Amino acid sequence: RPKIISISNQKGGVGKTTTAINLGAALAFKGKTVALIDLDPQGNASTGLGLEKSERKATTYDLLLSDQGLGDILWQTDVPRLWLAPSNTDLSSADLQLMATERRTFMLADAFRQQSIENLDLDYILVDCPPSLNLLTLNAMVASDSVLVPLQAEFFALEGLSQLMLSVREIRQTANTRLRLEGIVLTMFDKRNNLCRQVELDARENLQDLVFDTVIPRNVRVSEAPSFGRPVLTYDPFSRGAVAYKSLAVELIG
Amino acid sequence: RPKIISISNQKGGVGKTTTAINLGAALAFKGKTVALIDLDPQGNASTGLGLEKSERKATTYDLLLSDQGLGDILWQTDVPRLWLAPSNTDLSSADLQLMATERRTFMLADAFRQQSIENLDLDYILVDCPPSLNLLTLNAMVASDSVLVPLQAEFFALEGLSQLMLSVREIRQTANTRLRLEGIVLTMFDKRNNLCRQVELDARENLQDLVFDTVIPRNVRVSEAPSFGRPVLTYDPFSRGAVAYKSLAVELIG
Numbered sequence A, B: 001r002p003k004i005i006s007i008s009n010q011k012g013g014v015g016k017t018t019t020a021i022n023l024g025a026a027l028a029f030k031g032k033t034v035a036l037i038d039l040d041p042q043g044n045a046s047t048g049l050g051l052e053k054s055e056r057k058a059t060t061y062d063l064l065l066s067d068q069g070l071g072d073i074l075w076q077t078d079v080p081r082l083w084l085a086p087s088n089t090d091l092s093s094a095d096l097q098l099m100a101t102e103r104r105t106f107m108l109a110d111a112f113r114q115q116s117i118e119n120l121d122l123d124y125i126l127v128d129c130p131p132s133l134n135l136l137t138l139n140a141m142v143a144s145d146s147v148l149v150p151l152q153a154e155f156f157a158l159e160g161l162s163q164l165m166l167s168v169r170e171i172r173q174t175a176n177t178r179l180r181l182e183g184i185v186l187t188m189f190d191k192r193n194n195l196c197r198q199v200e201l202d203a204r205e206n207l208q209d210l211v212f213d214t215v216i217p218r219n220v221r222v223s224e225a226p227s228f229g230r231p232v233l234t235y236d237p238f239s240r241g242a243v244a245y246k247s248l249a250v251e252l253i254g
């Protein structure tokens, strides 16, 4: 059975998609078989892995609201052992449609429980969430074993963290008893910046073991890679960003 | 009658809140009376203007879903002529509740149309939107004269722009005939970065007059200011960020 991890933070622009793509690629490099589920209607994870909008025939929308299984939707990326369930703007109407469904927060969990998953021999499923605590994100958390939280070392990003942790606890108590926090990873970190260093001190003091040792530095190669449809691990394997995501994968595997 | 402008972009972390706070402050500095409506359940605009969570008695939630008028909700910030309609996490349940309301996309427009607005003598109403094209953002666009779009000069941010412009056009055709694009402002711009320069070239070539001449530089003083509850214009008036937001205000006033 694969380990299912939601990459989530309702604060926007903190590096959720970048972490989903590059952690996914790093795990695949380490020999793991990974499926990346793009649950954001923006479809950034799908674009960042090189799948043009016109090529996205079956999407996460179908996984949630039709009887297509994960096996029918997964697309092989250029990275061996890294698969993608793509998304497009159809997904933005999923929120409304899920609202009218009986099992509206369990649709993704039900899709993952289908028989077809066993044959895929996956080690990890990573779910890239949109920037809000909406029904799509709730579906991800109800379906997951844990939540990995990218945290930009900035003031506004720190503010939303307690709300996110409350939501995780609430879901564990009401819908998914196995859900726990995988950890918090500092992203876009600039060690010359006082604010960054202050946020890191605060986070490690208050959250201790929950914060990964690995810190992802701000690195322009990371933000260039998606325009070539590739993870930074293949775009520039020796960049500081690629090295950091490899070390995050090692830390995650444990 | 005040000019009502939504600050919106479904891409997360592109500088919506930072632009709402600092453009609001810059307009107030120029002698305009401004109300900033915090329509994001994260409440970053409220925190960034110094209003603690415990002090937010009447919020934007009440403006949308009760018969409180704007006059009952507005709080005077430390900046003369800059008022704030604060928000808190109650607003995250507004989405669900609005869903069940007959005039669900018109609730904010109705609240702005009340008599009490006339007495406030406002020149501008700025609405800080959450990072999604949900019912809260739809309410903002239906209630507005125009949409101002902060655009981070990065690949993923550019990808969502066409979707946003489609939504603006759709709302103009179905719910608010006066809605138009106020303009696109490049944010967190680093002129040493090739990607930034490329995005600026692309944007000015394809969108021409829609792109403001003023470009907001990446400036650490901008990201420090909210932790002191103040706009960068009062935190560090001579910083590059403060100067840029003043020039954006001049360009907006026209």
Ligand SMILES: Nc1ncnc2c1ncn2[C@@H]1O[C@H](COP(=O)(O)OP(=O)(O)OP(=O)(O)O)[C@@H](O)[C@H]1O
Pocket: A011, A012, A013, A014, A015, A016, A017, A018, A019, A040, A044, A129, A130, A131, A187, A188, A189, A216, A217, A218, A219, A220, A222, A223, A224, A226, A241, B010, B011, B012, B013, B131, B154, B155, B156, B157
């Ligand atoms: N380590 C890094 N160094 C430099 N740029 C980065 C880094 N991580 C992310 N970025 C850039 O920052 C921007 C925001 O990252 P990303 O889109 O992954 O965040 P997100 O949380 O998924 O955003 P959203 O809330 O819209 O889903 C992107 O343009 C991305 O390329």
Ligand SMILES: Nc1ncnc2c1ncn2[C@@H]1O[C@H](COP(=O)(O)OP(=O)(O)OP(=O)(O)O)[C@@H](O)[C@H]1O
Pocket: A010, A011, A012, A013, A131, A154, A155, A156, A157, B011, B012, B013, B014, B015, B016, B017, B018, B019, B040, B044, B129, B130, B131, B187, B188, B189, B216, B217, B218, B219, B220, B222, B223, B224, B226, B241
């Ligand atoms: N010009 C700038 N220079 C440096 N940092 C900036 C600048 N503008 C914004 N920031 C920082 O970047 C982060 C994202 O900005 P902000 O929160 O305003 O974006 P947003 O679009 O409102 O995000 P969300 O999608 O979560 O609402 C914040 O930490 C902010 O302090």
Ligand SMILES: [Mg+2]
Pocket: A016, A017, A018, A040, A044, A129, A130
């Ligand atoms: Mg994303």
Ligand SMILES: [Mg+2]
Pocket: B016, B017, B018, B040, B044, B129, B130
């Ligand atoms: Mg914001």
